[in-house]
Amino acid sequence: GQQLNQSPQSMFIQEGEDVSMNCTSSSIFNTWLWYKQEPGEGPVLLIALYKAGELTSNGRLTAQFGITRKDSFLNISASIPSDVGIYFCAGLDQGGKLIFGQGTELSVKP
Amino acid sequence: SAVISQKPSRDICQRGTSLTIQCQVDSQVTMMFWYRQQPGQSLTLIATANQGSEATYESGFVIDKFPISRPNLTFSTLTVSNMSPEDSSIYLCSVGVGMLGEQYFGPGTRLTVT
Numbered sequence: 001g002q003q004l005n006q007s008p009q010s011m012f013i014q015e016g017e018d019v020s021m022n023c024t025s026s027s028i029f030n031t032w033l034w035y036k037q038e039p040g041e042g043p044v045l046l047i048a049l050y051k052a053g054e055l056t057s058n059g060r061l062t063a064q065f066g067i068t069r070k071d072s073f074l075n076i077s078a079s080i081p082s083d084v085g086i087y088f089c090a091g092l093d094q095g096g097k098l099i100f101g102q103g104t105e106l107s108v109k110p
Numbered sequence: 111s112a113v114i115s116q117k118p119s120r121d122i123c124q125r126g127t128s129l130t131i132q133c134q135v136d137s138q139v140t141m142m143f144w145y146r147q148q149p150g151q152s153l154t155l156i157a158t159a160n161q162g163s164e165a166t167y168e169s170g171f172v173i174d175k176f177p178i179s180r181p182n183l184t185f186s187t188l189t190v191s192n193m194s195p196e197d198s199s200i201y202l203c204s205v206g207v208g209m210l211g212e213q214y215f216g217p218g219t220r221l222t223v224t
Contacts, residue, residue: 042114045215096211
């Protein structure tokens with residue numbers, strides 16, 4: 001089946017540092033979504049991308065939909081302790097199903 | 111977006127029993143989905159809950175094990191039947207909003223089977 005390769009698997013950073021994570025696939029996606037999941041909660045939608053090449057920001061978060069439609073990245077600038085959580089990318093495939101990456105676990109040291 | 115609630119939020123069940131999880135949305139939605147998230151893992155789609163017809167199951171998931179109901183456009187249930195410890199997971203419902211594929215998730219139901 002389709003797979004999304006998300007990296008890195010985990011990150012340990014200092015407060016104030018910038019963070020970058022990405023997802024790649026062998027398949028084309030029509031939509032890329034980025035979610036954050038905190039312990040005991042469901043995933044929360046952070047950013048949605050709909051067009052190849054699109055660059056979208058949400059506060060300190062910036063995400064891009066790759067030109068080939070097979071990849072996306074998420075950047076977090078000036079990280080703070082509340083950024084801690086697991087970040088998932090998800091691609092909407094041709095059949096309308098969401099395929100999720102394996103997640104990037106972010107830890108921020110104050 | 112949509113406000114989604116799930117009941118129960120967590121449960122501990124004995125093997126061989128069944129648990130029904132409820133998902134309620136604050137507005138009418140066409141698309142509702144059920145996912146499983148095993149410990150430390152990503153989300154895997156179990157099925158699409160179709161209003162007025164049988165759910166559409168993904169490969170590896172069957173109706174006898176995970177029967178789903180969708181009586182209206184704001185409510186769905188997922189039953190985990192004849193449970194074993196391998197069914198210990200977080201079960202999440204989500205709704206599709208708009209035409210571009212965005213999905214919003216409920217808080218999840220944390221199931222432990224002993």
